[in-house]
Amino acid sequence: MSDLLSNLALGADVAFTWSALLYCFLGVVLGMIVGVLPGIGPLPAIAMLLPVTFYIDPTEAIIMLAGIYYGGQYGASTASILLNLPGTPPAAVTCLDGYPMAKQGRAGVALFITAIASLVGSMFGIILVGTLAPVLAHFALEFGAAEYFSLILFALIGTAAIGGDSFPRSISMVALGLLLGIVGQDITSGQFRFTFGIPGIADGLSLVAVAMGIFGVSEVMASAHKERDTHSENFTFRSMLPTREDVRRSWPAMGRGSIFGAICGVLPGAGASMAVFIAYAFEKRISKTPEIFGKGAIEGVTAPEAANNATAQTAFIPTLTLGVPGDAVMAVMLGALMIHGINPGPSLITEQPTMFWGLVVSFLIGNFILVILNIPLVGIWVRLLKIPYSVLFPVILALICIGVYSINYAIFDIFLVIAFGLVGYGMKMLHFPPAPLLLGFILSPMLEENFRRAMLLSRGDWMTFLNQPISAVFVIASALLLLLPVYGWWSVRRKRGKTATMSS
Template identity: 85%
Template sequence: MSDLLSNLILGAGVAFSWSALFYCFAGVSLGMVVGVLPGVGPLPAIAMLLPITFYIDPTEAIIMLAGIYYGGQYGASTASILLNLPGTPPAAVTCLDGYPMAKQGRAGVALFITAIASLVGSMFGIVLVGTFAPVLARFALEFGAAEYFSLILFALIGTSAIGGDSFLRSVSMVAVGLLLGIVGQDVTSGQFRFTFDIPGIADGLSIVAVAMGIFGVSEVMASAHVERDKKPESFGFRNMLPSHSDFCRAWPSMGRGSLFGATCGILPGAGASMAVFIAYAFEKRISKTPEIFGKGAIEGVTAPESANNATAQTAFIPTLTLGVPGDAVMAVMLGALMIHGINPGPGLIEEQPQMFWGLVVSFLIGNAILVILNIPLVGIWTRLLQIPYAVLFPIILALICIGVYSINYSTFDIFLVIAFGGLGYGMKLLRFPPAPLLLGFILSPMLEENFRRALLLSRGDWMTFLVQPISGVFIGLSTALVLFAVITALRQHGPGRHPGALSETE
């Protein structure tokens, strides 16, 4: 404990310098803004600012880039809740209950509780980073190809619980997402799969285009001819505060979401997308009122948001202590460190203690700044809902097009997002859930890669997924989830109904 205290004092001496405070504030402020803008996200901002960091102190550069990252995680929930536009793939889960809350006139409550959930998740992640980084890094080393495959399989099956009442429809959407995820060039053989000689998808479908299409454009199409269904929003601070009942339901889900997020952040390659889907699915499974999910459940907002921000903090553990980035943003962070002559790995904490502990303390400062900035802005953000739809819809579509185009500077991606908007609208009409499709699409390449690698290492022995202890546990949990879902559906509908109809609404 004394060592931890002395390390935090060392980090505070770095993080509380005027220059470090400036770069921390600049990073989190910029991150919040790019997070709010649909389709932009923290990755383009970090990539564009990377050359600037060549001329400043390495520690301050990493503090600023990290601030953009977790600031973007905060900001992405705003567009998700107000406009049903997930600026990043993990924010798509927040749409499921955040947007219904906004339509009910509770946008202020949703944004306020999101800020609190984000803070709780971030603080939980920071404690783990500061206290258990070396231990957690060694735990992450226990995960091989078989373990990752089983973990991803478990996440995909768990996703079936979040799509709606129909287990079969959710599973089918996961399957569609997996198929979409293999479009493009095969990493192993170099062969093009399902590209139909279209150059624009040779490198695969754009994640942003898929997410913005099935969530954002489809919502515009579905709502364009519908009278605005929302209660007048009250903008007083007291009206934005969640009720006692909301807080009682939110706190446990924040804790569970933080735990899921921290775990997925520790595992290299797992990332926030997996964390938020698992956290949401778990909350719905254990809820006594699962029917309210997707209709404005407070737990459906707090669990994924706390998971998202816990992942943003703990994702630095494998990046800094193992040199293994968990996602594209962490890969850019890794490149920034190496450009400055810092080699991430097990010896980083001992070799660069000022940088590591200065970064940890800057997390505390940055998250405090974000809460101070976000809560007063809740009233301003919720006023977006007062804009007439005739004015708002063209703005939304313009932001979507700009955001999608800015990723690859490809006009083909704009046509792609329109196509997925039509697909998403058709899914709405047929009551097929979009969230499982998105998770299947995101995790498909990782699932295939680890499946191949595990079989190669085991010389084609399928039992490798069962004999490895950690992998076997996840396979067992996945099997239990499937059996539980099928048995529950059969009990609800009785033996007289065909078992394929696993939805009350079908």
């Protein structure tokens, strides 16, 4: 404990300097803004600001870039709740219950409780970064190709619980997402798969285009013909405050979501997308009223948001201590460190203690700045609901197009987002859930890569997935998840048979 306190004191000496505080403030504010703007996200902002970091201190540079990252996690939930537009892919889960809460006139409550859940998840992640980084990094090293494949398989099957009451429809959406994820060039053979000679998808389908299409454009199309009362919510500070029942249901969900987020953040390659889907699926699975999920369940907002922000903090553990980035943003962070001559790895904490502990303390400062900024701004965000559709929708579509275009600067991506908007609209009409499709699409390349690697290492032995204890646990859990809907169907049919027999 004394060592931890002395390390935090060392970090405070760095993080509480005027220049570090300034760059922390700039980072979190910019991150919040780009998170709120649908379709942009923190990655383009970090990439554009990377050249600026050449001229400032390396520690202050990484503090600013990190602020953009976790600030973006806070801001992304705003567009998800108010407009059903996920600013980042993990925020897509927040749409499922956050947007229905907004339509019920509870946008202020959703945004307020989201800020609290984000803070709880962040604090949990920061504690782990500061106290358990070496232990958790060692645990992550235990995961090989077989373990990663089994974990992803478990996440995909568990996601089927998200998609409403129809398990077969959810599983079919996962399968479709997996197929979309393998479009493009095979990284092993170099062969083009399912590209049909279209150069724009030779490197795969754009994640932003898929997410914005099936969530954003489809929502615009589905709502364009509807009329809305632009004064549906009379916003006051009291209207922001959650009820006692909201608080009672939220705290356990925040805790569980923080744990899932911390675990997925530590595992290189798992990331926030997996964490939020698992957290949501788990809450729905254990809930006594699963039918309210997707209709404005408070747990459906707090658990994913806590998981999202816990992941944003603990994702720095494999990046800094192993040199293994968990996602594209962490890869840019890794590049920023290497540009400054800092080599991430097990010796970073001992070789660069002022940078590491200064970064940890800056996490604390930045997250409190975000809460202080977000809660007063809730009123401004809620008033977005009062903008008429005729004004709001063209702006949303313009922001979507700008955000999608800014990723690869390709006009083709705009046509791609329109195409997936039509697909998403068709899915809405046929009551097919979009969230499992998105998770399948995100995890498809990782699933394929780890499956191939596991089979190569085992020389084609399928038992490798059961011979490894950690992998075996996830495989058995996946099998149980598949059997649960079958058991439910059999139970219902059996009850109907008994009822028919008794009536006859």
